[in-house]
Amino acid sequence: MFTRDRLTETAWIVIGLGRVLNWLFLLGVLLLLVLSWLFAESLISFLSNSNPGVDAASEATGLRLEMLIGILAAIATGRLLAALRDVLATARAGDPFVAANAGRLQAMGWALLALQLLDIPASLLGRFVPSLGSAAPNGDISLGGWMAVLLLFVLSRVFAAGAVMRDDLEGTV
């Protein structure tokens, strides 16, 4: 029991830390995106100077699109972590088999699906904006990620059925 409590508490701290870092990342990228418009000329001039061989305007557009993908990914990650924290909160309270957790697992499934789908524009960005070079996002398709999406949707159904069964059992004498 001690091990399980320690695991739950550690996960609680890790998720909390992850949420803070995700928020900082989101705010940072959002700020960079705004600055990239406000100081567009300076950015293009900086990119031209640092790498004279590439099309700086195209690279700047690519970077902005990359930041947009990053913002969308941070939003999806935020939703995933928030739902995970709520599920963990019910586990900490000793009552995780509730109908609300089925909805939370489904929300996590949708958030993870969004993250998986963001791999597609990320991959296309690297391919169609070669001027990004090593700054291009890694848009490799993750088989594990897709399996996790499937797993979350299945678990959501299992939790929904389990919550109904538990509800029935609670009223059984």
Added chain:
Amino acid sequence: MPIKVTLDEVLERRGLSLTQLAQAVDITLANLSILKTGKAKAMRFSTLEAICTVLNCQPGEILSFDPTDERV
């Protein structure tokens, strides 16, 4: 719910209290109270058997069906 629990009447006829029945059938007083007040969603055959054995009655004496009562 159209199913009514009429445990009270049988208990009164037998001169038993709910506490005494709970001790005799080895079911918690809280669960018997849920059953008596009609808040139970389901009843196990084993519970029905234990109550009928102790009260020496038929299931129909503690359960009745009223199709006009549609309340959940």
